[in-house]
Amino acid sequence: MLIYETAGGGHLANARAIQAGLSERHPDIDVFMMHVGQETQSQRIKALYGSYNVMLKSDPRMVKVGFRVLNTINAEALLMPLIPKARHNLEACIRREKPDLIVSVFSMVNHAIMRVLKDLSWHHKVPYLIFCTDLSQGFLKHWVDTEADGFIALSEAAAEQLIAFGALPQQIKVLHGLPVHPAFTRTRTERSEARTQLRLAPDRFTVLVTMGGVGGKNTWRYARDLASSGLPIQVVVVCGRNRLLERRVRRIASRSQVPMRVYGYTDQMPLLMAASDCIVSKPGPGTIAEAIEQERPLLLDAIREPMPQEKGNLDFVVTNGIGDAIEKRNDLVKLVRRYMEDRARYDAVVANMAKLRNPEAVHDLVEYIVSRFPEQSPHTSSLIGV
Numbered sequence: 001m002l003i004y005e006t007a008g009g010g011h012l013a014n015a016r017a018i019q020a021g022l023s024e025r026h027p028d029i030d031v032f033m034m035h036v037g038q039e040t041q042s043q044r045i046k047a048l049y050g051s052y053n054v055m056l057k058s059d060p061r062m063v064k065v066g067f068r069v070l071n072t073i074n075a076e077a078l079l080m081p082l083i084p085k086a087r088h089n090l091e092a093c094i095r096r097e098k099p100d101l102i103v104s105v106f107s108m109v110n111h112a113i114m115r116v117l118k119d120l121s122w123h124h125k126v127p128y129l130i131f132c133t134d135l136s137q138g139f140l141k142h143w144v145d146t147e148a149d150g151f152i153a154l155s156e157a158a159a160e161q162l163i164a165f166g167a168l169p170q171q172i173k174v175l176h177g178l179p180v181h182p183a184f185t186r187t188r189t190e191r192s193e194a195r196t197q198l199r200l201a202p203d204r205f206t207v208l209v210t211m212g213g214v215g216g217k218n219t220w221r222y223a224r225d226l227a228s229s230g231l232p233i234q235v236v237v238v239c240g241r242n243r244l245l246e247r248r249v250r251r252i253a254s255r256s257q258v259p260m261r262v263y264g265y266t267d268q269m270p271l272l273m274a275a276s277d278c279i280v281s282k283p284g285p286g287t288i289a290e291a292i293e294q295e296r297p298l299l300l301d302a303i304r305e306p307m308p309q310e311k312g313n314l315d316f317v318v319t320n321g322i323g324d325a326i327e328k329r330n331d332l333v334k335l336v337r338r339y340m341e342d343r344a345r346y347d348a349v350v351a352n353m354a355k356l357r358n359p360e361a362v363h364d365l366v367e368y369i370v371s372r373f374p375e376q377s378p379h380t381s382s383l384i385g386v
Helices: 010-025 036-040 043-058 061-070 075-082 084-097 107-119 156-164 191-198 218-227 243-255 269-275 285-294 308-319 331-341 343-356 361-371
Strands: 002-004 033-035 102-104 128-131 150-153 172-174 205-210 233-238 260-263 278-281 298-301 323-326
Touching (some): 010 033, 010 285, 036 084, 218 243, 218 260, 233 269, 243 260, 278 285, 278 331
Parallel strands (some): 002 033, 150 172, 233 260
16 A cells, blocks of 8 residues: 655655555555545545645745744644544555555655554554655654554655654665656657657756746746747746646747647656756656756755755755756856856766666665565465565
């Protein structure tokens, strides 16, 4: 069982990456994707998780307030007793699916699921692993439930943060490299071929702007700045599930002297990244991992102080020399120009990405998960094929 939520797009992306990796390497293992909000059938729980996307669309500064609140109180522990319907439906889902192992890629559900497992007398009999999807330090303390059976971290720095929150060092598996969906690694499309498939100009420096699944507010500003830059570039803008943002960016594209292609939500991210020369994004761990896999330098939104859970991701990028921070309004055009004109700088960033790149990271993650299957579970006497 893979547990995820759609607060942002990263949790679902990580769950799908694990699902695909398991399908490739262990097709005999059934995978159930638990969308927490949907399974609770509770409007209050859905509103709690959905508030993250609402805040991102309206004003990302609100997320910082929410982060401080959530790091002060345990919203799950407070809400679940008040919403017995949600608690009952989560238990019903787990009873129905009878998982032999559970992996959570979402921080704000671990307390609730752990209580369900205890009530079912499945605690420690059904291993519960928490995959912390943040790259460095500064994330929510709810990534740690001290009664979990194990933790997966993306870096030594993230592991240190998990330990500070109460995880034991021997419980933590640190991955080498950042796992991405196998679609990003199965076949690496050459830049020229990707541009041909997308009908982009083959010889123009290409900037991809993608600010997350709900479309960050600065997407519009960056599209506008690039449209008026006068640079000999072409721009691809992905607006995610934000219809209003997509309409606003399309208006910019219609007047832009710089060729601009606009997408809403798309499943062509591997191809779009392959076609690009650099990627403008917020410091989400998923986009960073995918950019490393494609070896495309990153320009990360830091005009306003990043959300607390993403500041460590920004530090990771800058410290490892795989991109730059956009700290002022006019930084973006300057940074794009520098990457266009300073080939040595561009090549150095790509070389740093190559050092971090591990195309097998998702399969390493999958094999670790499989290694944690119990020989016996409350439901089966053995696991065939594991």
